[in-house]
Amino acid sequence: MVFTKILIANRGEIAARVIRTCKQMNISTVAVYSEADQEAPYVKEADESYLIGKPRVNESYLNIDKILKVAKESGSEAIHPGYGLLSESAEFAEKVTQAGLVFIGPRPEVIAKMGDKIAARHEMSQADVPIVPGTDEAVASAEAALSIAQSFGYPVMLKAAAGGGGIGMQAVYSDEELGKAFEGNSKRAETFFGDGKMFIEKLIENPRHIEMQVLADHHGNAVHLFERECSIQRRHQKVVEEAPSPVLSEETRRQMGESALKAVERLGYSNAGTIEFLVDEQENYYFLEMNTRLQVEHPVTEEITGVDLVEQQLRVASDEVLSLKQEDLSIQGHAIEVRIYAEDPNTFYPSPGQLTKLELPEGENIRHELAVNGSSKVTPFYDPMIAKLVVHGETREQAIDLMAQALHKYEIEGIKSNLTMLKRIITHDQFKKGNTKTTFIQDYYLPTLTNQ
Structure with missing residues (x-):
């Protein structure tokens, strides 16, 4: 019941x-x-x-x-x-x-384990899920950090053990940079999270950010619902997400799905969750983190599988047996989601204020998730995301065309929004080619601002 x-x-x-x-x-x-x-x-x-x-x-x-x-x-x-x-x-x-x-959601102890980056890495290596070469323990000092970085070879990524939202994270390319970066990020992490512990991992250059959606019940049944590509980010926050990935081979998809299910089994995981991977140019994939909740971008998975993830969460939480079987799930078409932020599209600074107009594109295969209406006041207290626009097409090309049309009909007045940025990304040749690395914004969007 x-x-x-x-x-x-x-x-x-x-x-x-x-x-x-x-x-x-x-x-x-x-x-x-x-x-x-x-x-x-x-x-x-x-x-x-x-x-x-x-x-x-x-x-x-x-x-x-x-x-x-x-x-x-x-x-x-x-x-x-x-x-x-x-x-x-x-x-x-x-x-x-x-x-x-x-x-x-999952059990409290699973949430705690996956929220601790060091514990999470340990669990994943035990489950035989590939992890980025890195330290298993917090690094005690800048000196210790130096010898570790030299053994991995630069570049390396410094990360706060308790971090989130990009705070306490920095890419480091030399011995000289490391000393300063270690002290500074450790202090920031102490200030923000009350925990200055740092760890170091090898930096995977030009990666893609690809995640697997999983769903598990309390009776030992689990499925994955394929991947989402979420590489286009600004300030370590996703802006455009799509499913499936435009580049993943069927074999890598199968392997990543198997790894995700191994992780679920190892953790005794239940409910919806997402395992995020970094994927390099050779399609080697490495565990990044596990989000023990529903993701912002869950609609693209719903669109390509026909599964209502919130419904599944509710059924699993009420102790029902998972009705989905892996062999029944398949990818149907292609879905893209963009996050609409109340922010300046040039500086990415939040732009709170009074909405005076909100006109939405309507039509088949267009989906809206809204936090506001046409007369809402966007407050400065919370994340500036005010809406998500999701489209589904038979092919990726169709989905891109539909998204471009929908964005051109989307109107927001009274506050600044990132609509112009989204239009430029979606219509960019490199996006159309599927060249969606995590450096996309700095490589292809930011240069268009300086050319104005």
């Missing part, structure tokens, strides 16, 4: 997305919102909505006690964490369970 009522511990477009599937499944929804989100569309779309605090996240969306209090008061049976915010907090998952509720 699937739940009758769930609370969504999130906001914006992902809250609206979860509500949509719940409505189709006749599950009542409870939304929580901050003072800044009182007029947000998802608040009205939910069956019940509760104010949980002031705009800043630590006073609202990260306030575990307030969220649990609302869950109890509203009679919710389970909590869907969405992505970001508390979705990868092992403490939150633990407290949800202790409160007698179901956390719609």
Whole structure:
């Protein structure tokens, strides 16, 4: 029996997305919102909505006690964490369970393990999943870092053990750079995360960022739903995502799928998750990290498989046996998603403010995920993503053409947005050729700004 009522511990477009599937499944929804989100569309779309605090996240969306209090008061049976915010907090998952509720996601100890980069690497190597050559323990000092870097050979990547969002990460190309970079990033990580531990790995140059979507139940069944290519990024955040990858051979796809399922088995993983890989020019792939939640870009997988991932999450969390079998899953056509940000397309700085117009392209095979409507005020308190536009075509070329047409009809006024940037990426020859490396923005987009 699937739940009758769930609370969504999130906001914006992902809250609206979860509500949509719940409505189709006749599950009542409870939304929580901050003072800044009182007029947000998802608040009205939910069956019940509760104010949980002031705009800043630590006073609202990260306030575990307030969220649990609302869950109890509203009679919710389970909590869907969405992505970001508390979705990868092992403490939150633990407290949800202790409160007698179901956390719609994996077990707290799995979240904790995958959230610790060093523990995650260890688990993956035990599961026989390829990992980038790197340190298994935190590096104690700049001197120790130097001898490790010399043994791997430059370039290397310095990473904060507790890092995220690109903080405490730096590519280093020489001994001279390393000393300064080690001290500086360790200090930053200490400031941001309360943990200055660093580790070092070999830098894979010009990689692609390709991830595998997995889904597992509590009864030992698991499937992967193929890959998503998410290489086009700015400031370590994805901007364009597609499925399948334009370059992956069938053999590498099969191997990556097998590796993803080995990881699931090793971890005793349940619910939806994503295993991110770096893939080099020879199609060698290396484990990057595991996201123990639904991803922002999950719609492209839904479009090519016909599977509603939120529905599957809810069914698995309510202890149903996975109805999907690997041999029943196949890739149908090609899907592309772009993230629409309230930001300056030249500087990437957030551009909060009052929307005065939002006109959306409509048509077959065009899908919208929206955090706003035409009269919304975009607040400065949260991630500046206001919408996602998703298209599906029989072929990649068709999907690109449809996306280009849709973007040209998409209108946002009142605030700056990255629509011009997205149009340039989608219509760029190198994008059409599938040359979507992680350096795409600096190689092909940023030069167009200086030429104006």
